[in-house]
Amino acid sequence: MTDILDGFTAAFYLLIGLDSDLIEISLRSLHVSLTALLFACAIAFPLGTYLAVQRFRHRRTVISVLNALMGLPPVVVGLIVYVFLSRSGPLGVLGLLFTPTAMIIAQVIIITPLIASITHQAMRDLWADYHDLLISLNATKRQRIATLIIDGRRNLLTAALAGFGRAIGEVGAIMIVGGNIDHATRVLTTAIALETGKGDFALALGLGFVLIALALLVNLSIHWLSRTESDGLW
Amino acid sequence: MLPLRVTGAMVRRRGKTLLGPIDLELAGTGLTVVIGPNGSGKTTLLRVMHGIERLTAGQIAWAVPMAEARQRQAYVFQQPTMLRRSVADNLAFPLRLSGQPQAQARETAAEWACRIGLGDALDRPALRLSGGERQKLALARALIRSPKVLFLDEPCANLDGRATRDIEALLVEVRDTGTRIVLATHDMGQARRLATEGVFLRSGQVWESGTTLLTAPQTPELAAFLKGDIVL
Amino acid sequence: MIRAALLATATLLASPTIAEPLRMAVTTSFENSGLAEVLLPVIAKDTGIEVQLVVVGTGQALKLGESGDVDAILVHSKSAEDAFVAAGNAPHRREIMYNDFVLVGPAGDPAAIAGTDTAIAALGAIANTESAFVSRGDDSGTHKTELALWAAADLDPAGFGKWYNAVGAGMGAALNTAAGLDAYILADRASWLNFGNKATLALLFSGDPALFNQYAFLPVSAEKHPHVRADLAETLENWLTGDVAKGLIDGYKIAGEQLFVFNAETN
Numbered sequence: 001m002t003d004i005l006d007g008f009t010a011a012f013y014l015l016i017g018l019d020s021d022l023i024e025i026s027l028r029s030l031h032v033s034l035t036a037l038l039f040a041c042a043i044a045f046p047l048g049t050y051l052a053v054q055r056f057r058h059r060r061t062v063i064s065v066l067n068a069l070m071g072l073p074p075v076v077v078g079l080i081v082y083v084f085l086s087r088s089g090p091l092g093v094l095g096l097l098f099t100p101t102a103m104i105i106a107q108v109i110i111i112t113p114l115i116a117s118i119t120h121q122a123m124r125d126l127w128a129d130y131h132d133l134l135i136s137l138n139a140t141k142r143q144r145i146a147t148l149i150i151d152g153r154r155n156l157l158t159a160a161l162a163g164f165g166r167a168i169g170e171v172g173a174i175m176i177v178g179g180n181i182d183h184a185t186r187v188l189t190t191a192i193a194l195e196t197g198k199g200d201f202a203l204a205l206g207l208g209f210v211l212i213a214l215a216l217l218v219n220l221s222i223h224w225l226s227r228t229e230s231d232g233l234w
Numbered sequence: 235m236l237p238l239r240v241t242g243a244m245v246r247r248r249g250k251t252l253l254g255p256i257d258l259e260l261a262g263t264g265l266t267v268v269i270g271p272n273g274s275g276k277t278t279l280l281r282v283m284h285g286i287e288r289l290t291a292g293q294i295a296w297a298v299p300m301a302e303a304r305q306r307q308a309y310v311f312q313q314p315t316m317l318r319r320s321v322a323d324n325l326a327f328p329l330r331l332s333g334q335p336q337a338q339a340r341e342t343a344a345e346w347a348c349r350i351g352l353g354d355a356l357d358r359p360a361l362r363l364s365g366g367e368r369q370k371l372a373l374a375r376a377l378i379r380s381p382k383v384l385f386l387d388e389p390c391a392n393l394d395g396r397a398t399r400d401i402e403a404l405l406v407e408v409r410d411t412g413t414r415i416v417l418a419t420h421d422m423g424q425a426r427r428l429a430t431e432g433v434f435l436r437s438g439q440v441w442e443s444g445t446t447l448l449t450a451p452q453t454p455e456l457a458a459f460l461k462g463d464i465v466l
Numbered sequence: 467m468i469r470a471a472l473l474a475t476a477t478l479l480a481s482p483t484i485a486e487p488l489r490m491a492v493t494t495s496f497e498n499s500g501l502a503e504v505l506l507p508v509i510a511k512d513t514g515i516e517v518q519l520v521v522v523g524t525g526q527a528l529k530l531g532e533s534g535d536v537d538a539i540l541v542h543s544k545s546a547e548d549a550f551v552a553a554g555n556a557p558h559r560r561e562i563m564y565n566d567f568v569l570v571g572p573a574g575d576p577a578a579i580a581g582t583d584t585a586i587a588a589l590g591a592i593a594n595t596e597s598a599f600v601s602r603g604d605d606s607g608t609h610k611t612e613l614a615l616w617a618a619a620d621l622d623p624a625g626f627g628k629w630y631n632a633v634g635a636g637m638g639a640a641l642n643t644a645a646g647l648d649a650y651i652l653a654d655r656a657s658w659l660n661f662g663n664k665a666t667l668a669l670l671f672s673g674d675p676a677l678f679n680q681y682a683f684l685p686v687s688a689e690k691h692p693h694v695r696a697d698l699a700e701t702l703e704n705w706l707t708g709d710v711a712k713g714l715i716d717g718y719k720i721a722g723e724q725l726f727v728f729n730a731e732t733n
Contacts, residue, residue, distance in 0.1 A: 087534035087691060095693070097535050098489060098520060133315040135286045137328050138304045147327075151318040179520035181489075194521075197638025198498055199645075199663030 007205025011213075014206050022207075026214060029187040032100050032174070033167040034218075036107035040167075041160050044112045048119025048159075049145045049152075052127045063120065069113035074106075078173030081106045085177065098179040103187070106173040111163035118162055122155030123148050157226055161219055168215050188214070235298040235306055235382050236414060237261035242292030243282050245275075253278040253438040255292060260383075264430030265405070265415040267448075269422070271465050275438040276418040277312070280385045283416060284309045305332075308381040312388045314372030316360040321352055324360045324371055328379045346374040351400065366397030373401060383414045390424060402428060422448070422460065436465065487516045488698040489536040491527035493607055494636040496540060496681065499565070499656030499725055501718050508714065513701050523636065525605035531555055531684065534691030538699040542681045543607035556684040562706050563715050563726045564680045567611060568658055569671035570641075571597070571650035579650070585674040586619040593621050596629040598649035602640050603632025611679065612652045618676070641667075654679055659720040681726075707732055 014022045051063055083089050085097040085105075096102045126148055134144050149156065171189035178185035180194060188211045195204035237259050244254035253275040260266065260283065268276045281287035285294065285304060296303035308328075317324050325343035330336070347353050350370040355363070360371060369389055376384060386405075390398040405428060409415050419425050425432065425448060432447035433440055434456045442456050451457040459465045496502065497519060506517050520530065524541045531539045532555050540562070541547060547559050569579060569588055577597040579588035592599055601623065602609040616623055623630055633643050637657040644651040645665035653661075658669060683703055688696035705711060707730035715728040 087693065089533075092534070098518070130315060130317070132286070132311055133317075136284065136309040136311075137331055139331050143331055147317075179489075179518075179522075181518040181520060184487075184518050194638075196642070197494065197636050199638055199642060199661040201663055 003201045003205060006202035007209060010202045010206030011209035012206075014210060022210065024183070025186050025188055025191050026210060028100065028185075029168060029189070029211070030214065030218075032103045032187060033107060033164060036104045036111060036167050037160060037164050039104070039108045040112040040115050040163055041156075043108070044115035044159070044163070045119055045149055045156055046145055047112075048116040049123045049148050051116075051120045052123035053144050053148065054141070063117075066113050066117050066120070070117050072110060072113065074110050074170050074172035075176070077106055077109050078176035081109065081173065081177045097177060098181060098185055100178070100185060102177040103174040103185060106177050107167045107170060110170060110173060111167050114166055115159045115163040118159035119156060122159065123152055126152045126155070154226065157222065161222065164218060165215060168211065168218075235296050235303050237297060238283060238303075238383070239295045240283065240292070241295070243289055243294060244291040245278055245282060245287055246290040251438055253282065254290075256282075256438075256440055258283075258433070258440060258443075260414065260416065263409075263412060263414060265409045265417060265428050267425040267429040267432045268416060268418040268435060269420075269425055269432060269447075269459070270435035270441075271459065274435040276435055277387050278438075279433075279435060280309070280387050280416060280418055284385050306379075306381055307383040307385070308376035308379065309385040310369075310372050310376045310387065310389050312391060314368050316363070316368055316371070319360060320357050321347060321360050321363070321371060322356040325375050325378055328375060332379060342378060346378055350374045350404070366393050366400075369393060369397065370401060370404075373404060377404075377408060377413075381413060383416070384408065386415065386417045388418055388420060390419070390421060398424070434459070486514055486695075486698055487518050488538065488695055488702060489518045489520060490702075491520045491522055491530045491536040491539045491541075493524050493527060493541050494521055494638065495542070495606075495608060495654040495657050495679075497521040498637055498660050499654070499718075500660055500720065501656070501715065501726060504714055504718055505711070508710065509702065509705060512710065513705055515698050515702055517702065523602075523604045523606035524610070528555075531686045534686060534694055536686060537694045537696075538683060538685045538702065540681060540683050541607055542679050543610050544680060544682070546607075546610065547682050547684060550684060554690060555687050557687055557689075558684075560683045560703055560707065560730065562681050562683050562711075562730050563728045564678050565726045566655050566672060567608065567652055567677040567679055568655050568669050569650060570644065570653050570658055570667050571670045572648045573666050573668040575668075575670055577650065580670045582671065585615055585671065585676045588671045589615055589619050589621070592650050593619075593626070596627060598629050598647050599631065600640055600644040600647060600649045600651040601630065601632045602637065602652075603634040604636070606636075607679070608637060608652060608654060611677075615652070615676065655723075656720070656725045659723060659725065680729075706730065 051059065081102065082097065084091045085094070085102050086092055130148065134147060139147065169189060171193055174187060175190050175193065178190065180186050180190040188207055192204045192207045195207065240256055240258040243256045245252045256279065268279060270276055278287060282289065283294065284307060317327060322340055322343045325346050326339035329339035329342060344356060347356055352367060352371065363371060373389060389401055402424065405415060417428065429448060431445045433443040434447060435441065436455060442451065442453050448460065451460055455465050502519060509515055509517055520536055522530065524543045524546060527539045527541050528546060528550050530536045531550065550556055551559050569585065571579065577591040577595040579591050582588040582591055601612055613623065631643065631647065631649065633640050635643070637653060638661065640651060641653060641657065641661050642663055645663055645667055648666060655672070683706055685696060685699035685703060686694045688694050712728040715726045716724065718725055
């Protein structure tokens with residue numbers, strides 16, 4: 001119990017001191033996870049919507065695979081990305097290993113199935129609602145998907161926030177492909193793992209509270225921004 | 235793009251025949267009412283003609299290529315779908331799909347909103363509208379691309395007198411300016427007020443059709459139906 | 467909103483980077499010692515090299531070197547290092563310094579290892595009393611040293627009972643586990659001194675030369691991996707074996723105790 005209190009104290013001093021290392025790794029956490037989120041959404045929103053709109057032969061299989069991939073262990077993703085980005089791997093020439101880019105790639109792979117799956121479920125209901133009208137208006141496939149994405153944006157926001165939550169709290173994959181290099185690829189979660197390893201539970205917990213606060217802040221601000229845009233009917 | 239020829243059209247789902255076989259021609263001008271008991275296939279027939287129902291057998295053909303025909307017709311569903319957008323955006327939606335610029339589409343939408351009495355509700359979410367307002371919005375949205383042919387499936391079911399009158403006035407206006415209308419209805423009064431010809435469906439078949447359908451029924455079933463008897 | 471946040475982040479992160487980064491894989495025990503924090507700033511000042519540490523176990527460090535994913539490695543497992551050089555993954559192996567391993571355990575010392583004379587005898591006592599023992603179990607240098615000690619004591623961990631816990635984790639995590647289980651554990655002195663969660667654990671045995679832990683620097687072969695910064699690795703090697711490094715390494719103390727002994731052969 002004293003550990004928790006020490007953690008709060010540590011977090012408090014880290015925050016009021018505006019510790020420069022803390023700011024650096026917090027910003028890097030945000031940078032990596034928000035960039036990953038951006039790319040993941042760009043893939044997952046159209047993919048999930050497409051799966052809701054389009055009937056094709058192996059659709060059910062694709063959806064099952066997607067749902068299974070939601071539980072993809074980050075460590076495995078990290079390992080696979082490592083093998084690809086390693087100097088002796090197929091993409092080694094790019095020299096991306098141990099860079100924030102490598103961490104972003106790993107996180108995109110981890111959160112895209114999650115976002116796509118939630119998107120698919122939400123869009124399936126909206127599509128049932130919109131189906132007849134869009135077919136009747138002779139909307140092209142691209143227009144149908146675009147309409148669903150625009151009108152289902154609240155559901156997509158939920159999907160995106162779920163993805164962000166998984167990305168910002170993820171440690172297994174980015175530890176492997178990022179290397180937790182100080183001033184280069186260290187982020188909040190890997191720093192927490194490091195401090196836990198050193199047995200400095202107070203600092204680790206402090207960083208943990210900062211991480212939670214950061215996630216809350218992003219969630220609240222996105223919700224607040226989306227509320228000002230419409231009046232909450234949908 | 236007329237005439238529309240429906241030949242041997244049949245719709246079967248899960249071993250049950252919902253419609254057909256039906257042979258039908260839609261030509262000229264005016265308003266065709268589709269009447270018949272519940273489950274006789276009115277909605278299915280409209281959807282077949284509109285081209286949004288998969289045919290088990292037979293075909294439909296317009297005088298123009300299908301892609302062009304699909305662009306120049308519209309459909310008002312019995313339960314109108316309100317997009318999760320404002321009234322103005324709902325109205326502008328078909329124009330935006332056809333590639334009209336936003337400003338122009340919104341201008342046309344505003345004009346139509348005034349015509350249906352929703353001029354001061356442009357920015358209201360469509361889901362906040364009453365039943366009658368929704369149906370008028372759906373009708374205006376169907377008409378906004380100036381279709382050659384308009385299908386309506388029970389547009390005035392569950393509406394009060396005032397909303398029904400507004401919608402009928404609009405339909406007459408559209409009919410008289412040359413839009414071919416096909417209207418499925420339960421309301422024999424409405425059928426008499428609007429129709430220039432009619433089709434009587436029974437068990438998925440065209441039982442009787444013609445311009446004197448409502449005034450001089452040729453079959454005992456239609457006569458009974460018009461009298462208000464229960465017809466199966 | 468997301469875009470704005472990204473822009474802000476990108477601007478903040480775009481601080482001028484120090485020239486010439488060199489990636490070096492080091493073991494957790496080296497990182498946990500805190501010595502890196504003393505050495506790296508001076509290296510940057512003296513040579514202009516920004517050493518980026520990838521902290522992993524010895525096994526993974528060697529693997530990273532073999533794949534050409536780092537420019538140099540600093541590890542402590544002589545036989546594995548010799549094999550690494552023999553396989554052509556590094557042109558040579560350069561000894562830098564050593565520290566030592568210690569046996570840590572519950573302060574009550576149920577196996578009474580504090581009174582033994584050698585590390586082998588201490589481990590034998592633990593095995594005889596079947597006192598709880600935590601092993602790194604991660605193929606790291608520390609783990610390899612531990613296995614060598616068991617072998618020297620004619621004991622085989624494969625035949626041990628439930629008291630022997632191979633956790634497969636880094637030094638810090640393994641120490642946390644030992645603290646939680648009140649178990650014995652072999653740790654390097656630096657990690658132990660820096661460890662913050664000692665609970666009831668205490669240092670019970672040390673000083674046997676068998677527990678000395680030699681660190682060596684291995685530049686990754688530029689012949690095998692033309693992209694590695696062999697030039698920087700050479701500069702770093704010269705610095706690490708030079709007088710400045712000697713002073714810093716020998717002078718590094720935690721709680722008044724010297725941790726490392728510089729033993730490089732200077733040029």
